[in-house]
Amino acid sequence: MARFYSIPFRHGSTHGHDRAVIIPVMVGAKIAIGGKGGVGKTTVCAVWAELFAEDGSDVLAIDADPNTNLASAFGIPGEQSPDPLIGMKDLIAERTGTGKEAVGAYFRLNPKVSDLPEKYSLDVGKLKLLVVGAITHGGGGCACPEGAFLKALLTHTILQRQEVVLVDLAAGVEFMGRASVQGIDALVLVVEPGGRSIETANNMAKMAGELGIGCVGAIANKTTDTAQGELIQSQLKDIAFLGSLPYSRALQEADLRREPVFEANAEIVEELKRARNTLMELVLPSRALRANE
Ligand SMILES: Nc1ncnc2c1ncn2[C@@H]1O[C@H](COP(=O)(O)OP(=O)(O)OP(=O)(O)O)[C@@H](O)[C@H]1O
Ligand SMILES: [Mg+2]
Secondary structure, three states: OOOEEEEEEEEEEEOOEEEEEEEEEEOOOEEEEEOOOOOOHHHHHHHHHHHHHHOOOOEEEEEEOOOOOHHHHOOOOHHHOOOOHHHOHHHHHHHHOOOOOOOOOOOOOOOOOOOHHHHHOEEEOOEEEEEOOOOOOHHHOOOOHHHHHHHHHHHHHHHOOOOEEEEEEOOOOOOOOHHHHOOOOEEEEEEOOOHHHHHHHHHHHHHHHHOOOOEEEEEEEEEOOHHHHHHHHHHOOOOEEEEEEEOOHHHHHHHHOOOOHHHOOHHHHHHHHHHHHHHHHHHHHHHHHHHHO
């Protein structure tokens, strides 16, 4: 049975005072964040992870980008960043049965991975960070031991874990395969003011539809005026618009200094809280439906 609990969240404002509205929030929503390179996926993922954790959810933030840098968005110094699991050759060989004892070119398609999030995740304040990485050859969906390992790990965390899971995806459409997003509740696309970024979002949304993902949302990022957010919104096809984040020098500086993005700009955090709440309202009905099936 599905588990619900309620959190207060701010919705609109009355005479300068925020009105607290109680809505049910599902424990364990699974959200993947995608978009063109450099648009702000990692930034959104890190801030949302902190927001969910602040509200009392157990959170697992997964870095599924071949250039793993979600740790730095939490302010973790480079030397303390966990090594991506996809680079652990011995572990993958052991789990997929391609170690020294292996016979021929066979490997397990469903390697055991359920113990790995516990073993390899890093505690970051109230949340957990799991640095998985991605395969750079064969478009991520490769029929090789690493591919089977990655698919098993992501599918396990998305389908079996109780936490809120946020997946920071690799940039672009080519990486988004069944392996990385199967079973997610929502794909959220970050879009910056620019035609190619919008095109990537529309292509990813189309693919999400083909993969059966029920909810696709978008966040405009780095906008310099409200018209840019509106223009982005008007060009997105079948994507729920969740909000606009202004261009922020403070965010850029935080990245430069490897400081936590969550502490860099309160306005962006507030806007992302609203966007997150809008998304949860969209996700909730489809989750409830599925839970009752
Ligand atoms: N609203 C914003 N204003 C100014 N700079 C921003 C904003 N959002 C993100 N940035 C900056 O843009 C850069 C890219 O952001 P981020 O790493 O979050 O994007 P990404 O989509 O994850 O990139 P990649 O495709 O490389 O993984 C970073 O330097 C980040 O600090
Ligand atoms: Mg990133």
